[in-house]
Amino acid sequence: GASYSSLILGPAPDLTYHGALSCTISICSTTFSSCPLPDIGVGSQVPGPNCSILVATGRSSPTEEFSGDAVKDLMLRFLGEQAAVKRQVLNASSVEQSFVGLKQLINSKNWRAAVDLCGRLLTAHGQGYGKNGLPTNHTTDSLQLWFVRLALLVKLNLFQNAELEFEPFGNLDQPDLYYEYYPHVYPGRKGSMVPFSMRILHAELEQYLGNPQESLDRLHSMKTICTKILENLEQGLAEDGSMTNITQENTQASVELWRSRLGRVMYSMANCLLMMKDYVLAVDAYHTVIKYYPEQEPQLLSGIGRIFLQIGDIKTAEKYFQDVEKMSQKWDGLQYQIMVLMNRAFLHLGQNNFAEAHRAFTEILRIDPANAVANNNAAVCLLYLGKLKDSLRQLEGMVQQDPKHYLHESVLFNLTTMYELESSRSMQKKQALLEAVAVKEGDSFNTQCLKLG
Incomplete structure (x- = not known):
């Protein structure tokens, strides 16, 4: 059964499910998230050693296809074939077979299909399925495709697969990964072709x-x-x-x-x-x-404060949050104001002061009604204050008002947990959420948050 302790409270709506203040902290803006989605078309090079022994070592190929749609599988199981057939998502065959199609799949969160399209595009470079161990020539495009594919595998938590596909690249410093190895293709260019992000x-x-x-x-x-x-x-x-x-x-x-x-x-x-x-x-x-990154100072100091909150050092957390507030001469504007309020709210959470935390989250929502983090946390505060019905109303309101924005895995996890606390009809309510997810989400959606078993 559900319990309060399994709810997700925390600084980002996409935290892993660890109970109260989760350990994965959103330290900076999304630009610096731990595994960013690839920015297709940006190849940033690291200069490397002179390659005196030019021997081909690149013998890489994708290991397998990763297509699949867990949302559709759940629909078949709980809602039947008629409902499942209505789910329309893009796949590797329904988009242009190019970087343009790849961007489309990534932006629509069809990351599994994007992994497969990378595999197909690598085939055009002689590095497709079943080519492992065969000599091949790398280009800036083929390495960009490898980076996108590997980044998506990591984003999908398919770490072993990513490791397997990284293996032929060794330490990323083999001679055939340098421009000098291809003087006819890249005359006069020097250094590594491997994107820095890779x-x-x-x-x-x-x-x-x-x-x-x-x-x-x-x-x-x-x-x-x-x-x-x-x-x-x-x-x-x-x-x-x-x-x-x-x-x-x-x-x-x-x-x-x-x-x-x-x-x-x-x-x-x-x-x-x-x-x-x-x-x-x-x-x-x-x-x-x-x-x-001096321009990120308030975000980084706020993040450090949240680390101290997580380890129970409220005093040091408060000191960091005060440092952020003292920067008001240097930083102003809406984002800064929201950050200060968010820090105050988390400080109250760390002290189990749910009424004050709720007030701070509500203040954020007055300034920024679409703030998913504040909305999610305000709802959880209501629950801890014994107001389950109000809490549910707040989360359901979010999801119904703007499903594209709020069908977030941690929001849905909290909602399904509350359904289990509140109602014997929790299964029907979860299935209704599944239907909403089916309309808006791509093939990379983590269905575990719906707790359908």
Whole structure:
């Protein structure tokens, strides 16, 4: 049966289900989430060693197809074939067989279909299904497709599959992953063809496979390379340390790019340390990130405060939240105002002061009626205040008013938990939610939140 403790309270509506304040904290804006969806078309290169021995090592191919639709499977089971047949979602065959079609599948949350389309597009590059172990030539496009496919596998929590498909790439530094290996295709270009985000993904993957120390080691190597490149640039040299005659303007652009990348590596290290529950080092690392992303300072300090809340250090959390409030001279506007109120609300939650927390979340909703985090948490506060009916009304109102925005997995998880607390008709109510999900959600929807068994 359901219990209050299984409800999701927390800073982001997409937290994993860990009860009260969940351990996955939304530290920054979505730009820096731990596994961002790929930005198709942006290949960011890391210069690497000179490739004196040019031997083909790229023998990669997708391992299998991943099509499937858990929502449709549940519909067949609970609502029958007639209802299931009405569910229309895009698949790998119903979109243009190109990056355009891929973007369409990703934007409509049909990530399984997107994984399969990547497989098909890689076939056009001679790297399709069943080609593993055969020599192949990489291009910037084929590596971009690999990155998208691997990022989607991680996003779908298919970590073992991602590991298997990463394997042929080794440490991402084989000679055939460099422009110099293809002088006729990329005359005069130097350095690695591997997108920087793919290197981050390769490093982060290990922590999801239970090897966080390996993730940290890989990220540390990336940090060393980024730091060395920045040193070279600041001495007026090229990224690889050779003499250069590029303009001051271009050098400055390179410095900014590599500073941003170093910040991104530090952010991943901080997330990994947080996952390892090494809070002292994690907080240090988040402080370092502020140096590279000063515009994210209020979000990062708020996130650090929430870490202290989670480990029960209310005093230190309050100090961080006060630091954010003191920045009002430097930061103003609606987003900042909401952040301050959100911090206050979470502080009240940490003190089990649900009435005050509810007031703060309600204040946020007055300013920003569509705020899903405030709505979800306000409803849970009502439940803890013994107002189950009001709580249900608030969550149901959200979902009915704007299903596209609010059919969020943690909101639905809370709603189904409340149905179990409230009604013997919880099964029918859950099935009604399944019907709403079927209209709006793609093939990557996590059906576990509906608790249909």
